[in-house]
Amino acid sequence: MSSVFNAETAENSEDIEKQFAVKAVMYMQTHWELLTRCRGTDLKLTKIDDEIYEHLKETFPDLDVSKKLDEDEMKSKEGKEKWRNFVNVYENKVKDFNFGTMLRTEPGAEYDQNTTIFSVRMQFYAIEIARNKLGLNDWIYNQAHP
Numbered sequence: 001m002s003s004v005f006n007a008e009t010a011e012n013s014e015d016i017e018k019q020f021a022v023k024a025v026m027y028m029q030t031h032w033e034l035l036t037r038c039r040g041t042d043l044k045l046t047k048i049d050d051e052i053y054e055h056l057k058e059t060f061p062d063l064d065v066s067k068k069l070d071e072d073e074m075k076s077k078e079g080k081e082k083w084r085n086f087v088n089v090y091e092n093k094v095k096d097f098n099f100g101t102m103l104r105t106e107p108g109a110e111y112d113q114n115t116t117i118f119s120v121r122m123q124f125y126a127i128e129i130a131r132n133k134l135g136l137n138d139w140i141y142n143q144a145h146p
Contacts, residue, residue: 028102036144040137056126065130068106087122107136
């Protein structure tokens, strides 16, 4: 008979971690490719972009997506709790809502090791949807199509 799985004491599987990293990088590359082919202002990341955007503004009224994200604030005890409550609203609305992904810390930067943080998919969606709506990602398309 098997024992009960305990996530707190489980060891990480290197193969699973590698697969996760590959998936996160592929998602990151796909996002960048979309932004080079379509202006952010014309791009929809989900079927409920408007709802997510309004919810973000309501929940995080002081979050300025045009500025560099404060990772320490996002990952503080209070920040984690606030984001967890935000993210969990989408459990039955957005596929893979809590999958890990990469998020650019500022809209004027490309993805690289110094401008990218780990986040959950709904944080990525919320911030990138806001950046798209505000035209902060249009430079990527404009740069690809001078």
